[in-house]
Amino acid sequence: MAIEVRLSREMRLLDITMIGVGAMIGAGIFVLTGIAAGVAGPALLLVFGLNGFVALLTAMAYAELGSSYHSAGGGYTWVKTALPDPSGFLSGWMSWFAQAVACSLYALGFGAYFKLVLDAVGAPDFSVGFMSIEKWLAILTVILFSYINYRGASEAGKAGNVVTVGKVLIILAFIVAGLLVMARQGGVEIAFTPFLSEGWGGVVAAMGLTFIAFEGYEIIAQTSEEVKNPRRNIPRAVFLSLLIVVPIYLLVAFVAVGAVQAPAGMAVTDYLGQEGEVALVRAADQFLVGGGILILVGGLLSTLSALNATIFSSSRVAFAMARDANLPPVLGHVHTRRATPFVAILFSAALIIFMAVALPIEEVAAAADVMFLLLFVLVNLALIKLRKTRPDLDRGFKVPFVPVVPLLAIGTMLFLTVFLLIRYPMAMLAVGGWLIAGGFVYYQYSRKREKAFVERTVWMERIERHEYSVLVALSTPRTLESLMEVGIAIAKRHGGEIVVLSVAEVPEGQSLLSGRRAARKLEAMLERAVQYAESRGIVARPVVSISHRVSHGIVETARVEKCNFLVMGQPDTQSIFERLVATAVDRVLQDAPCQVGVVYGTVRSEGISQILLPVTTGPNSRLAAKLAPVFAEQFGASIRAVTILERHLSAAEAEKQVTDAQATLTAAGSEERLEVLRRRDVARGLKQATKRGTLVMMGAPTAESLQAILGETVPAQIAQSKRAPIVVVRNVAEHRVRKFEQLFFGRSR
Structure with missing residues (x-):
């Protein structure tokens, strides 16, 4: 029976809501508010409101599909289920990259904010090795939160809850202080006149810049396999997170524009744009004692919580893609005790650190936005398709007015995508390069493995039926x-x-x-x-x-x-x-x-009294051990399990071979006693162990390609001796995974 690997369900509604809020209230609200104010003018309020509406359209799709499919992967899983290839692979490929880039940004943001704290307390400016202290801080932070995610989903949720609540409290303090200042000053309307000072082009440009701050529902959906009662909790968390975040964004924009005093002769939004990523720090210094330091702390907490959420999310996408045979199977391994995809976390952390250190993240940030937008387009298409093809799904929430709502979402997403690519040509190059790389990976690696995986799944289902x-x-x-x-x-x-x-x-x-x-x-x-x-x-x-x-x-x-x-x-x-x-x-x-058995020699219906089972390691030998009792029952024969140690092996090597062989028998469910034979070579040992009336059942052994052509393989040598027939078996799934290895090294187990 096929064994399905599942993640433990530990996360509550509060945990996943905080993960979504933490992902949305990240570096964007602290770093991008000033920049977006300079681009859009007082219409920054409209920017956040429109982005909230656009996000809500796709959030409804995530609520419906997240309540219907309870497995890691989020949008990748749904697109793969509903749309033709290679849509599924590309959605996962884009999501993994976009979340990793966002995580790199958050890590670098943390390093930059912490450096400001060091400057504020008078610490000397220094660097370590070839990198600045900001990048070293980013690396250490990624390592720390990768370890927290490795410890388990509940640990990640608890850590995220702490920093998310902390930064929300800081932002609320900023908002309350700003509102009090506005109430004392009066004449707030002057700061918002003219409202569309930068025109609609500025509004759309600012929407593109800040949209990454609204994509937390993708991360919520990716927790579905680890959430208690996902049918109920996923939709609630999606809408609760938006209900919390959008009003906070609007209030921050309202206070930043309305409470800040700009230098004489300068518009408030121009001043905020000039201050850029530290605009909120300068604003807080004006109307709150110690406000600058408080915002710095909030920025640190925001980047940490967003970093935690995106490490969680990117690793789950890689895990889901590996489990579906789109990426190497090692990425799908789950820790036996922690029940977390530890290898996927490790690889995602390495990707995040590499991009944070080696790549110009500023140039790629817009591409991350574009990739999220394209992913959301595919998710809405998947929603429309699944409504038609899978009306039987148990949906905890249903998007109203399908297909009107998802089509409206698709139109707005494509509009923002085109605008971003025109305004930021480097983003076009980054998106094109990553998609081309993804196409190469899919057609050269993933497509064949995915096809084999699907065939293997169908094969196992037929056995179970x-x-x-x-x-x-x-x-x-x-x-x-x-x-x-x-x-x-x-x-x-x-x-x-x-x-x-x-x-x-x-x-x-x-x-x-x-x-x-x-x-x-x-x-x-x-x-x-x-x-x-x-x-x-x-x-x-x-x-x-x-x-x-x-x-x-x-x-x-x-x-x-x-x-x-x-x-x-x-x-x-x-x-x-x-x-x-x-x-x-x-x-x-x-x-x-399917599995394959190659028969050497002549197998008669009578005269077989012993099944000789040479045991090594690997899936082929395990398959042989599973089949040996089948042939023993067929011919009324006994089973003799042996492992042959060549004389040149050291004591340690011999011990390992025996241990591996015993593990193979155990994994196959065999209770046969393992007999250890020490001989000059394997072929000679098997010949000596073979007698009349024996059928040799073995897994496909290692054989160099030249040996198979110019010399004799072990099964052929035994069959030529006329001592016994041999059945050599190969397990299809594992054999195919090692196709590259066999092609270049002639190895097959």
């Missing part, structure tokens, strides 16, 4: 009994059927129709094979495939028939040319969507 079939590929009547015996044993074990296949090969350049005569010649052999299976109580179906290549015909039949296991024969002796052809066939068989 007891829909098992074995494909037996026959090429000559001489091997019929051997291959059918192996196929029958496996089919009996799963209560399945046998598909008997023979391939009529047509020379390249000729029409496949010319293979009909050859196909008719194969019918008698197939009929005999079907009768052989039925005499043993197994249902069998004959299939003839006409193909230009035998290997292609076998693989395609395995895929079309949805077979779970493929049995094929291998001659005992081969010329160099035959070995070369066989090696090519072996490479093609790596694409077969």
